[in-house]
Amino acid sequence: MRPGPLNLITDIAxxxxxxxxxxxxxxxxxxxxxxxxxxxxxxxxxxxPGTRETDALKPETLVSHADAVVLAGGSVYGLDAASGVTAAxxxxxxxxxxxxxxxxxxVPAAILFDMxxxxxxxxxxxxxxxxxxxxxxxxxxxxxxxxNQGAGYGAxxxxxxxxLGSASVWHNGGVKVGALVAVNPLGSxxxxxxxxxxQPYALADAGAAEFGLPGLIGEIxxxxxxxxxxxxxxxxxxxxxxxAVAVAADLTVAEATRLAIMAQDGLARAIRPVHTPFDGDxxxxxxxxxxxxxxxxEARPLALAELGALAADCVTRAVARGVFEAQCLGTxxxxxxxxxx
Numbered sequence: 310m311r312p313g314p315l316n317l318i319t320d321i322a323x324x325x326x327x328x329x330x331x332x333x334x335x336x337x338x339x340x341x342x343x344x345x346x347x348x349x350x351x352x353x354x355x356x357x358p359g360t361r362e363t364d365a366l367k368p369e370t371l372v373s374h375a376d377a378v379v380l381a382g383g384s385v386y387g388l389d390a391a392s393g394v395t396a397a398x399x400x401x402x403x404x405x406x407x408x409x410x411x412x413x414x415x416v417p418a419a420i421l422f423d424m425x426x427x428x429x430x431x432x433x434x435x436x437x438x439x440x441x442x443x444x445x446x447x448x449x450x451x452x453x454x455x456x457n458q459g460a461g462y463g464a465x466x467x468x469x470x471x472x473l474g475s476a477s478v479w480h481n482g483g484v485k486v487g488a489l490v491a492v493n494p495l496g497s498x499x500x501x502x503x504x505x506x507x508q509p510y511a512l513a514d515a516g517a518a519e520f521g522l523p524g525l526i527g528e529i530x531x532x533x534x535x536x537x538x539x540x541x542x543x544x545x546x547x548x549x550x551x552x553a554v555a556v557a558a559d560l561t562v563a564e565a566t567r568l569a570i571m572a573q574d575g576l577a578r579a580i581r582p583v584h585t586p587f588d589g590d591x592x593x594x595x596x597x598x599x600x601x602x603x604x605x606x607e608a609r610p611l612a613l614a615e616l617g618a619l620a621a622d623c624v625t626r627a628v629a630r631g632v633f634e635a636q637c638l639g640t641x642x643x644x645x646x647x648x649x650x
Contacts, residue, residue, distance in 0.1 A: 313477035318487030327449030328459030335428025336382035339459030349375035350565035358589035391418035393442030423463035456634030467497030474631025490552030497539030503648035520633035571617030575624025
């Protein structure tokens, strides 16, 4: 296994990502846009999720495809970013056909809490996230930077600066999975020496093992400390990691739902503790359908299990990359400022 050409979610053909940030606000928005509507599913395992349209993604509902997925800061106000994306896509004629003059774009969303990071949130009665959503949609492209970017701009991961991370995996001749995560958990992503919990999952072909200090590469993190030792427990309401996984496989909604559940294990490998009462951890899955999951129906469950394992590992790596690439912001110290590298 090795990373895709960009080691980003956009290594999945037909996927573009856009970002918008407001440095004064210390917040931002990311949007994942497939070239064509993609089969969509979601899994929310945190105790305090903030989401939009996830009920419409269940296998028993009418809608099976989505036009975009939005990840945003801003707590509940950030959900309005999806309205900006919806308006932009509707004006282009993209969306679920209803017989009305405009279609209805399906744009699920999830938010994280970055309201207490020192940015200027005094926006009066006009939150900026609608405009940020539209800006992110218009910016979409294949290549982008990580860390203080998009939905991860104002994030904090435990006691370190959080950020936006992405990763992909190339397996058996082609890119199979891409992940994008805005990393803002209550829990910590490293042990007391700065070793990422995700370190064993780093791919050697992605540069210096993707993340972490050269002297720590190959070392196994030490989990003997109290599980809340490096968390941000003092600000327990300011959390949540949100993300998306993209695959080329021709998944059904039920299969995509199982993949989303398996992908959540990637958060558990990278964050300690995770899925707490104070986190709203949510993972979306977008399946473009350009490749067969398996040649025969009886082979699909095993192929899905393999894809889910790859997705979880990809999410794990994306979490660590988001923190490793982040820069100091306000009082939030970056990984490199604290541990070097």
